Amino acid sequence: TGAVICDIVQLPQLKALSMEGTDTTDAHLRCLCSTEHLSGLNLTATKITDASFNCLAKMKGLRYLKLSKTGVTADGLLKLSALPNLELLTISEIPLTESQQRKLEEALPPVKIVR
Secondary structure: OOOHHHOOOOOOOOOOOEEEOOOOOOOOHHHHHOOOOOOOEOOOOOOOOOHHHHHHHOOOOOEEOOOOOOOHHHHHHHHHHHHHOOOEOOOOOOOOOHHHHHHHHHOOOOOEEEE
């Protein structure tokens, strides 16, 4: 998976990438860190954790990000405030308390959060 991701993201016309349901891990995402041309990324049902957020936060072109059914936490999600163009965040089946949900909404005011 990792080698394929590294090859695919080299395509300058690539605007969106879905890895939903694959065995993608935090290590596989390292190739994406410097990718500026991606506007959409679907990581639903992958094996990523909060360790991926330092990388994801560098992807300034992201407009939508799907993280449902992953191992990310509320603390990790707060790092997404570094994404200036993010419009949509899908995080269904990510456990959040009411307080954590509110904090996330405050950190990402222009972002539509789908649970």
